[in-house]
Amino acid sequence: xxxxxxxxxxxxxxxxxxxxxxxxxxxxxxxxxxxxxxxxxxxxxxxxxxxxxxxxxxxxxxxxxxxxxxxxxxxxxxxxxxxxxxxxxxxxxxxxxxxxxxxxxxxxxxxxxxxxxxxxxxxxxxxxxxxxxxxxxxxxxxxxxxxxxxxxxxxxxxxxxxxxxxxxxxxxxxxxxxxxxxxxxxxxxxxxxxxxxxxxxxxxxxxxxxxxxxxxxxxxxxxxxxxxxxxxxxxxxxxxxxxxxxxxxxxxxxxxxxxxxxxxxxxxxxxxxxxxxxxxxxxxxxxxxxxxxxxxxxx
Amino acid sequence: xxxxxxxxxxxxxxxxxxxxxxxxxxxxxxxxxxxxxxxxxxxxxxxxxxxxxxxxxxxxxxxxxxxxxxxxxxxxxxxxxxxxxxxxxxxxxxxxxxxxxxxxxxxxxxxxxxxxxxxxxxxxxxxxxxxxxxxxxxxxxxxxxxxxxxxxxxxxxxxxxxxxxxxxxxxxxxxxxxxxxxxxxxxxxxxxxxxxxxxxxxxxxxxxxxxxxxxxxxxxxxxxxxxxxxxxxxxxxxxxxxxxxxxxxxxxxxxxxxxxxxxxxxxxxxxxxxxxxxxxxxxxxxxxxxxxxxxxxxx
Numbered sequence: 001x002x003x004x005x006x007x008x009x010x011x012x013x014x015x016x017x018x019x020x021x022x023x024x025x026x027x028x029x030x031x032x033x034x035x036x037x038x039x040x041x042x043x044x045x046x047x048x049x050x051x052x053x054x055x056x057x058x059x060x061x062x063x064x065x066x067x068x069x070x071x072x073x074x075x076x077x078x079x080x081x082x083x084x085x086x087x088x089x090x091x092x093x094x095x096x097x098x099x100x101x102x103x104x105x106x107x108x109x110x111x112x113x114x115x116x117x118x119x120x121x122x123x124x125x126x127x128x129x130x131x132x133x134x135x136x137x138x139x140x141x142x143x144x145x146x147x148x149x150x151x152x153x154x155x156x157x158x159x160x161x162x163x164x165x166x167x168x169x170x171x172x173x174x175x176x177x178x179x180x181x182x183x184x185x186x187x188x189x190x191x192x193x194x195x196x197x198x199x200x201x202x203x204x205x206x207x208x209x210x211x212x213x214x215x216x217x218x219x220x221x222x223x224x225x226x227x228x229x230x231x232x233x234x235x236x237x238x239x240x241x242x243x244x245x246x247x248x249x250x251x252x253x254x255x256x257x258x259x260x261x262x263x264x265x266x267x268x269x270x271x272x273x274x275x276x277x278x279x280x281x282x283x284x285x286x287x288x289x290x291x292x293x294x295x296x297x298x299x
Numbered sequence: 300x301x302x303x304x305x306x307x308x309x310x311x312x313x314x315x316x317x318x319x320x321x322x323x324x325x326x327x328x329x330x331x332x333x334x335x336x337x338x339x340x341x342x343x344x345x346x347x348x349x350x351x352x353x354x355x356x357x358x359x360x361x362x363x364x365x366x367x368x369x370x371x372x373x374x375x376x377x378x379x380x381x382x383x384x385x386x387x388x389x390x391x392x393x394x395x396x397x398x399x400x401x402x403x404x405x406x407x408x409x410x411x412x413x414x415x416x417x418x419x420x421x422x423x424x425x426x427x428x429x430x431x432x433x434x435x436x437x438x439x440x441x442x443x444x445x446x447x448x449x450x451x452x453x454x455x456x457x458x459x460x461x462x463x464x465x466x467x468x469x470x471x472x473x474x475x476x477x478x479x480x481x482x483x484x485x486x487x488x489x490x491x492x493x494x495x496x497x498x499x500x501x502x503x504x505x506x507x508x509x510x511x512x513x514x515x516x517x518x519x520x521x522x523x524x525x526x527x528x529x530x531x532x533x534x535x536x537x538x539x540x541x542x543x544x545x546x547x548x549x550x551x552x553x554x555x556x557x558x559x560x561x562x563x564x565x566x567x568x569x570x571x572x573x574x575x576x577x578x579x580x581x582x583x584x585x586x587x588x589x590x591x592x593x594x595x596x597x598x
Contacts, residue, residue, distance in 0.1 A: 087480050181386050183503075184521040204482075205504040208521065217595050219516035222507065224485040256598035296516045297596055299555035 002040055003245040004112045005032050005238070006131045007121025007144075008101060009046040009070075011053075013081035013094065014230055024274035025056045026080060028121035028144065031234030034278050035265040036119070036242030037063035038286060042131055043112050045069035045131070049077035049100045059279060068109045073100045088229050108134040115139050117245040120164070121234060122146050125156040132163050140250065141168040142196070142241050144233070149263060150176045161194035168199040168237045183208055184215070199240075199259065201233055209259055214252055218259045219290070219297060221267040228273040232266045239265035260297075264289045302544040303411045304331050304537070305430045306368075306420025306443075307400060308345040310352075312380035312393065313529055313572060314424045324355045325379060327420035327443065329532030333577050334564040335418070335541030336362035337585060344368035344430070348376035348399045357564045358578060372399040387528050391597050407433040414438050416544040419463070420533060421445050424455040431462050439549065441465040442494070442542050443532070443547040458512035460493035467498040467536045471516045482507055483514070486568055498539075498558065500532055508558055513551055518596060520570045520588070527572040531565045534577055538564035559596075 012026030033042040043066040050072060062068060078101035081094035107128055113136040120143045121126040132141065141164040148159050150173060150226040161167060167190055169177070177193075180186035187198045187210035198210045202220070240262035247254055264286055267275040312326030320574045332341040342365040349371060359366060377400035378391035405426055409571040412435040419427040419442045431440065448456050449472060460466060466489055468476070476492075479485035486497045486509035505519040539561035546553055563585055567576040 106456065174572070182521075182523070182525075184523055202504065205501065206518070207518075215521050215595050216598070217505075217518035217521075218598075219518060222481075222514050222516075224481070224483055226481075253598070260598055296514050297598070299515070299517075299552070299559055 001115045002115065003036060003119070003241065004045065004069075004108065004115040004120060004139075005029055005036065005119045005241075006045040006106050006128070007032060007119075007123050007234075008022055008068075008078060009048050009052075010078040010080045010101070012230065012274060014228055015081075015083040015094070016088075016228060017084070017086040019227065019273065021273050022081075023053075024080070025059070026230065026274060027078065028123070028221075030056075030060075031231035031269065031275060031278070032119055032121045032238030032241075033060065033065045034063055034275050035235040035238030035269070036245070037065055038239065038265070038281060039242035039261070040117075041066060042238075042242065043069060043115070044111070045106045045108060045234070047071045047073055047100050049073060049102045052077045056094075059275075063279065068108070069112055075100045077101075082230065084229070088226060106131050113137065116248075117241055118142070118150045119237065119241045120144065120160075121237070125149050125153045125160045128160055129156060129163075132160075137261045140165050140224065140244065142168060144168050144237050145173065145174060147173055153296045158192060158193060161190075164195050166197035166199065167195040167232075168201065168240070170201040170203070170233065174200050186209075197255065201236065205237070206263065207259060209255060211252055213256065216252070216256045216259065218256075218263050218293070221292060221296070223267060226270045229270050231275065232269050235269040236262040236266040238262075253255035260290065260293050261286070263293065301414065302335060302416045302418070303342045303344065303368075303407065303414040303438075304328055304335065304418045304420055304499065304540075305344040305368075305405050305427070306331060306418075306533075307377060308347050308351075309377040309379045309400070311529065311573060312378070313527055314382040314393070315527060316378075316383070317388075318526065318572065320572050322352075322378070324358070325529065325535045325573060326377065327422070329355075329359075330530035330568065330574060330577070331418055331420045331537030331540075332359065332364045333362055333574050334534040334537030334561075334568070335544070337538065337580060338362055338541035338560070338563070339416075339544035340365060341537075341541065342368060342414070344405045344407060344411070346370045346372055346399050346403045347560040348374045350371060351376045358574075362578065364385050366408070368411055370406075374399045376400075381529065383528070387525060400497050405430050412436065415547075416540055417441070418536065418540045419443065419459075420536070424448050424452045424459045427459055428455065428462075431459075439464050439543065441467060442470065442534060443536050446472055446475060457492060458509075463494050465496035465498065466494040467500065467532075467539070469500040469502070471533065473499050481510075496554070500535065505562065506535070506558060508554060510551055510554065515551070515555045515558065517555075517592070518563050520562065520591060520595070522566060522570060525569045528569050530577075531568045531576065534568040535561040535565040537561075559589065559592050560585070560590065
């Protein structure tokens with residue numbers, strides 16, 4: 001038992017200026033676990049409705065995602081719809097139908113409770129607390145969150161930050177939480193709030209890792225075409241913790257590699273709709289894109 | 300004779316949310332030549348008025364800047380004033396008094412005409428054409444420009460782009476010139492317009508180098524304090540061409556280093572007002588910051 005991922009499982013409707021898809025695999029757990037699966041065996045906790053497609057179950061099984069913690073409940077699966085403006089500058093939520101997710105209360109199977117690596121993917125901080133309460137091991141805990149929880153559940157989020165090892169948030173969320181636009185100052189304040197590792201994501205400009213007095217910058221890959229940015233952040237953090245769970249090495253140098261592989265999966269994610277870009281990848285695909293980062297980054 | 304830099308020389312008034320300074324050294328040539336001076340001996344062309352402070356002449360001489368092409372004319376030196384919004388999100392021009400710069404017509408001294416490296420720092424594209432017309436050598440030409448010339452002198456700028464080797468512009472200017480938000484597509488269009496090398500600057504997110512099918516990304520350094528961003532782009536391109544003129548190596552790998560040293564000087568520039576941050580630096584200062592880029596970039 002090594003890696004546990006808890007977050008949302010959804011069926012998404014996504015509209016861009018050129019395409020639209022509906023009822024496709026979505027939710028933070030789905031992206032995170034598929035991205036992590038290239039490095040480690042993710043054990044997920046989640047809830048779906050009776051309408052959840054068998055094809056997605058097959059997809060997850062094909063990627064060796066352990067589904068012992070996946071519960072099917074009467075009713076419909078969580079559905080989310082979003083529309084992207086041209087150039088993906090902005091995203092509007094079209095609808096959020098929680099359905100069976102409304103009463104989701106993540107229960108870790110006994111076999112999950114000794115996890116060494118835990119990814120608290122994006123869900124309400126109260127539920128994330130509840131996940132940690134069930135752990136019987138001293139795990140390396142990575143937390144992802146979003147602006148909504150900073151707005152409506154700040155106290156729970158702040159107490160949660162004292163229980164985690166790494167926080168992964170985007171630049172706007174870092175500004176919301178700290179009032180600091182300067183990345184270095186924002187990261188220092190975030191580390192003062194608990195986590196010894198902080199990652200600030202900057203979208204197409206890549207991400208920054210902060211730990212002690214060290215900083216690592218991974219650039220964004222310059223891609224020919226972005227089709228759907230949904231799940232890019234989840235793919236990033238999923239691959240990151242998957243890489244850590246595989247390598248079991250928490251040195252700064254290894255954490256750099258975890259960020260690069262996070263970026264590799266995020267870059268594949270945005271090149272296609274839903275999870276299409278991060279499924280059935282070969283090792284050679286990962287190596288090829290890793291090499292692109294090497295060429296682009298190393299001097 | 301190796302490196303010639305032609306642009307503007309000014310005395311600046313700069314207001315930020317916390318400080319203000321007036322009649323301090325400014326103008327593209329001033330920043331570019333000081334930044335370049337750490338690597339090569341820059342030969343500048345420019346015009347100043349009778350009021351130009353002897354102290355700035357001394358400063359330039361201290362940095363081994365060749366002033367044979369510097370002309371003093373009756374009247375006052377070009378003055379520019381700007382005010383930065385809080386967090387430097389925005390800059391407002393307070394005044395532009397061209398004075399002796401209004402009739403500036405750059406004349407290259409004979410000793411400059413066999414330059415191997417020419418930096419056309421930011422001035423009107425018509426004047427930049429005139430500089431190239433006087434060259435008697437096949438030089439490696441780097442062009443810097445700004446949104447103003449894209450607006451009011453686009454045809455001259457476009458014909459100029461066919462005469463240069465490298466274009467250095469920021470992301471907004473790249474969008475203005477190409478209509479492309481995707482950096483890869485924008486760079487491809489810019490290269491189709493002439494220069495085989497394109498650098499797109501992204502402010503605090505660093506810069507991207509494009510050449511043939513290769514891309515290099517240099518990240519922005521995370522700085523504790525930015526005091527005055529004026530001249531950061533000039534310092535970047537000045538150090539870049541200075542490094543090239545010193546190393547005489549136009550390989551992609553060496554160009555990466557030129558961008559890193561450009562970023563080193565730009566990072567020093569913004570830490571103090573006017574040119575204060577990029578004067579009287581020691582080799583150890585450059586090495587120290589270069590090492591920061593290594594730690595931040597290499598994995």
